[in-house]
Amino acid sequence: MTLAFSKMHGIGNDFVMVDCRQRAFPLEQAQIRAIADRRTGVGFDQLISIEPPRDASCAFYYGLWNADGSPAGQCGNGVRCVAAWLHRAGELAIGDTVRLESPSGPVTVRLTGPNEVTVDMGVPKLEPASIPFRADATATQYAIEVDGDVLQIGSLSMGNPHAVVVVPDLQAPSLDRLGPLLTAHERFPDGVNAGFVQQIDRGQLHLRVHERGSGWTLACGTGACAAMAVLRLRGEVDAQVKVTLPGGTLSIEWAGPGATLWMTGPAAFVFEGEWWG
Ligand SMILES: N[C@@H](CCC[C@H](N)C(=O)O)C(=O)O
Numbered sequence: 001m002t003l004a005f006s007k008m009h010g011i012g013n014d015f016v017m018v019d020c021r022q023r024a025f026p027l028e029q030a031q032i033r034a035i036a037d038r039r040t041g042v043g044f045d046q047l048i049s050i051e052p053p054r055d056a057s058c059a060f061y062y063g064l065w066n067a068d069g070s071p072a073g074q075c076g077n078g079v080r081c082v083a084a085w086l087h088r089a090g091e092l093a094i095g096d097t098v099r100l101e102s103p104s105g106p107v108t109v110r111l112t113g114p115n116e117v118t119v120d121m122g123v124p125k126l127e128p129a130s131i132p133f134r135a136d137a138t139a140t141q142y143a144i145e146v147d148g149d150v151l152q153i154g155s156l157s158m159g160n161p162h163a164v165v166v167v168p169d170l171q172a173p174s175l176d177r178l179g180p181l182l183t184a185h186e187r188f189p190d191g192v193n194a195g196f197v198q199q200i201d202r203g204q205l206h207l208r209v210h211e212r213g214s215g216w217t218l219a220c221g222t223g224a225c226a227a228m229a230v231l232r233l234r235g236e237v238d239a240q241v242k243v244t245l246p247g248g249t250l251s252i253e254w255a256g257p258g259a260t261l262w263m264t265g266p267a268a269f270v271f272e273g274e275w276w277g
Pocket residue numbers: 013045046066071072073074075076077078160161193211212213214217219220221222223
């Protein structure tokens with residue numbers, strides 16, 4: 001088969017975008033994995049379909065798959081690219097605000113420029129069952145054993161599961177080992193996106209994320225939201241924070257529990273292509 005696609009990225013978190021506005025999603029899991037291969041395919045962290053909405057209150061639905069073919073519930077960098085893709089497709093004008101439907105529910109996006117998008121990412125879910133995470137009660141910190149080390153994690157759902165560990169040094173070699181182990185930890189029955197965050201001050205965080213289904217990525221938008229929310233819940237950061245990942249910086253705003261969380265950042269086109277599978 002041949003498949004037309006757009007290649008995009010949000011601060012280095014890269015995507016293959018597939019237009020499914022007029023047709024059913026055409027790929028099986030094995031084909032998604034083949035396209036993800038960075039040598040014999042196109043390469044991506046997530047593949048995103050743009051489809052008609054299932055919820056009539058939304059303008060479009062977007063589907064999400066990780067590089068290993070597993071489905072995902074939300075993608076912060078991806079939703080910004082969906083908005084920029086819709087602009088290029090003539091569906092969204094600069095200054096427009098639109099409700100989009102993700103696999104985990106609606107989000108509201110505002111296209112502030114051709115390549116800049118602000119997203120209302122919704123209210124972070126803190127209850128362990130909604131993550132899902134095996135714990136007796138909701139807390140701002142949980143002790144979890146990983147390969148003999150006891151890590152203090154924060155955990156929440158941004159429409160997908162996150163564990164956040166505060167570390168003094170993001171370059172510590174131990175993180176390369178701990179990331180994959182935390183992602184696959186038995187207390188997260190669906191796996192988890194594992195974020196390691198170094199606090200610079202009350203308004204700046206540095207972050208690396210080992211993503212479920214995609215490994216270490218240059219950026220994770222929901223991971224940036226989760227890291228900010230975990231530190232905000234502990235009273236360590238202000239309501240507006242810049243989160244710097246290996247691929248760039250996002251602005252995150254969150255007043256606190258019960259409020260929706262806002263993310264602003266760029267979305268970039270790389271090329272249009274055709275996959276011959
Ligand atoms: N890169 C993303 C998150 C993508 C999904 C994640 N790997 C999962 O399986 O939950 C982002 O920018 O948020």
